[in-house]
Amino acid sequence: MIRCSALVPLRGPRLAAVCVYLCATLSLSLGGEARADAGLTETRVRELLLKGLPANSHHPKIELHNAEDRCTDPRPYLQHPEQRGFGKVMVGVRCAGQSVPAYYVQAQVAVMGSYVVSPRRIAPGQAIDADMLMMRSGPLDKLPANAALNPKDLIGLRATRAFSPSSPLLSTAFRKAWLVEQNHQVTVQVQGLGFMLSRAGKALDNGYLGDEVRVASGRGKVLQAKVTGPDRLLVRD
Structure with a gap:
């Protein structure tokens, strides 16, 4: 456990806040790395999950359950490749030479990063341009499913529902703009x-x-x- 007193003496609320931030940052950084006594399954699962994190994300913290070794050459893979690589993630593990999974590892991946919001309200049917979008930083694992992480994925699309200012924009709530519309x-x-x-x-x-x-x-x-x-x-x- 990391003690704040080992980093900076607590003399006033400002230094206390800095200490808390440093502690949290160090804890998150260490959480993304495998322990020295970790088995091969845990090490490979962590490597797989870290590779799947979004670009420019940082300070990952990975908690694993049922990650003990059950074969000498474990081959982990994402059980649902289309899902995001943070939050709750199910990892399947095949033993070398086998085509069916031997066991599953449950992972909880916390990570900091940037996501897309709009500084103003977006109405249903509204077309999206670059000036309507901005990036905000925060814990990605706390976002709703399908939260947009890249503004380029939304530019030129139309919203299918309303979004309030500064709320995370969901990629599934936008569609390509019709070039031809019925009855026009x-x-x-x-x-x-x-x-x-x-x-x-x-x-x-x-x-x-x-x-x-x-x-x-x-x-x-x-x-x-x-x-x-x-x-x-x-x-x-």
């Missing part, structure tokens, strides 16, 4: 052998770039068209 007027280009015509139409479906959607022409005929840009469709005759 669009420009339809009809391409044939040696000619290109443009006419007005009405989109009958929502569509992203490259999607095939239905469009009603001015004569009431329904055609299949490809989304080529904002409110622009292409029909090949």
Whole structure:
């Protein structure tokens, strides 16, 4: 155990606060490292978890349960590769030469890092640009699932729900912006052998770039068209 008195004498609230911070920082740093008496399973599981942490995260603290050695050559892997690598994580362990897991290790991973927030309220349907986003630092393991860690993942998308100022933004609550929206007027280009015509139409479906959607022409005929840009469709005759 690290004692604050060994780091700095407690003379006043400001020094006490510094001491507490230093103690917490040292404890978190040590928590990410394997103990000198750790077995091979524990060492390899810790290495796997540390490699999976987000870029620019720091001060990891890893607690393991059921990490005792049960074979001479343990091969750990993430039980759910798509899940985030912090918070509660389940690690499977295969013994060398076996295709099925021999046992499981439960991990609790605490780590500090940065996540995406907005300084102002975001409304449902609002398009996101870089000026609406900022980074905030804190414990990543305390965030909601799917909290966005990179602003580039959200720029150009539309919110599907409201977010209050400074709240963590969830990557699952944003979608690509439609280039063509249902019941909106669009420009339809009809391409044939040696000619290109443009006419007005009405989109009958929502569509992203490259999607095939239905469009009603001015004569009431329904055609299949490809989304080529904002409110622009292409029909090949």
